Amino acid sequence: MPVPAPNLYPDFNTIRLSHVCLNVKDLAASKAFYTEILGLQITDEDDSCIYLRAMEERGHHCVILQQSDKPGTVEVMGFKTFDDDDLDRAEAYFQQKGRPTAWVQRAYQGRTLLTSDNMGIPLEFYHQMDRLPPIHQQYALYRGVKPLRIDHFNCFSHDVDASVAFYSDFGFRVTEYTEDEDSKKLWAAWMHRKGGVHDMAFTNGIGPRMHHVAFWVPTPLNIIDLLDLMATTGHVSNIERGPGRHGISNAFFLYILDPDGHRIEIYCSDYQTVDPDLEPIKWDLKDPQRQTLWGAPAPKSWFEHGTKFVGVETKNSGLGASPIIAP
Ligand SMILES: [Fe+2]
Numbered sequence: 001m002p003v004p005a006p007n008l009y010p011d012f013n014t015i016r017l018s019h020v021c022l023n024v025k026d027l028a029a030s031k032a033f034y035t036e037i038l039g040l041q042i043t044d045e046d047d048s049c050i051y052l053r054a055m056e057e058r059g060h061h062c063v064i065l066q067q068s069d070k071p072g073t074v075e076v077m078g079f080k081t082f083d084d085d086d087l088d089r090a091e092a093y094f095q096q097k098g099r100p101t102a103w104v105q106r107a108y109q110g111r112t113l114l115t116s117d118n119m120g121i122p123l124e125f126y127h128q129m130d131r132l133p134p135i136h137q138q139y140a141l142y143r144g145v146k147p148l149r150i151d152h153f154n155c156f157s158h159d160v161d162a163s164v165a166f167y168s169d170f171g172f173r174v175t176e177y178t179e180d181e182d183s184k185k186l187w188a189a190w191m192h193r194k195g196g197v198h199d200m201a202f203t204n205g206i207g208p209r210m211h212h213v214a215f216w217v218p219t220p221l222n223i224i225d226l227l228d229l230m231a232t233t234g235h236v237s238n239i240e241r242g243p244g245r246h247g248i249s250n251a252f253f254l255y256i257l258d259p260d261g262h263r264i265e266i267y268c269s270d271y272q273t274v275d276p277d278l279e280p281i282k283w284d285l286k287d288p289q290r291q292t293l294w295g296a297p298a299p300k301s302w303f304e305h306g307t308k309f310v311g312v313e314t315k316n317s318g319l320g321a322s323p324i325i326a327p
Contacts, residue, residue: 003174003189004164008276010171012089013082014125016194017153019061020213021075022262023068023310029259030065037226037235038215038264039144043132044108051108054147054215056136059129060108062150063213072260073310074210076114076122077153079199084127087113093170118166119157119208120312145226147215151267152198154212156205156306158317160186163202167191172200175273176248176281178290180321187285187321190249195274197249204321206314209306212255214265220252223266230256241302247289248281255302262307285323297326 024030031050034040040052043060051061059080066075081087091101094115104114110128117123135141136148157163164174164186172191175198180187190198203211217223223243230239235256240263242254251270257263283290291298303325308314 003177003186003280004168006173006276007169007171010169011093012086012125012170014079014086014090014171014193015082016080017077017150017199018059018080018126018129019063019078019150020153020210021064021066021078022258022260022307023070023073023075024065024258024260025068025071026259027065027067033235033259034063034065035143037144037230037233039142039146041135041141049107053132054149055142056134056148057150058131058134060132061129068310070310072262073308074122074262075310076124077210078124078126079193080129081125081127084111087111087125087127090115090125090170097166116312117208118162119159120309121155121208122309122312144229145215145217145266146222147217147266149216151196151214151216151265152201153210154198154201154203154214154265156207156209156211157202158205158207158315160189160202160204160319164189164191167200173273173276173278174280175278176283178248178283178285178323180285180319182321183319185319185321187319187323188248192273195272197251197270197273203303204317204319205303205306206316207306208312209308209314210262211306212263212265214267217266217268219268222268223252223254226254226256226266241298244296245293247287247291247293248283250293260307261305263305285321288324291323297324299326 044051050065052063108130112126178188
């Protein structure tokens, strides 16, 4: 199916992705990984949850690590709206789409609407989150990969065309996409609200599952430093793919796995997409430079491993087309 035309006047205004809540087995092990390796800053913690933010974020949290009897699952993905009234419009919108809606209590957040997308991915929308003092110039605090901010989510979808149509309807705009030349179906798509290449991307596969959550770093050298750190602190098996430069998005990247198997991307240097009439870039699934500009294919695990959303059943994709996979 062709990429849908952007909806420039959606029913409610989402400004960006905001945070993710990850269910983990061992809170202490996850804390060590997310603070000492990734370098996120703790903003609160208790026996069941750890709240974290990246260095330039003023909001209270971009990651919540939650002790769980279902470790290795994702609890919810969070998005911020432009104002508080957008939340009421979002409630009406998702109800009209037949999705469940509920107002939920979330620590450090104002009114929060819990709903789900057409595949069942749990989504929450809020406008107000507690503000914290800026720390981006407190250089003594910088550790690990020196993450500046959360950048995007990427999820497996068993029907990428349907996922793209759903998010397009509430204002997400496609920046780049991969089409299967034979079926003309979408194999992957990158969609944004904030003016980068994406806030949310979808990849063909058993879905819905989280493929990864990404954090922005200032330079590729931060990624090289992280590799040296991981390779000498017992984390070499957590390194999955990269470093490299994507064809799609032009970003410099590295993929790693956290202690529960949640995939994390370290990401920098994509491009600006704020023009409302920016044309999406099309890629062929069989183009080796699509995945990696330098031609190296991704490993099999990258196309198969993902983490489930808690309590959400998955389905196989009807699209059997395969990208180039490393031997
Ligand atoms: Fe990504």
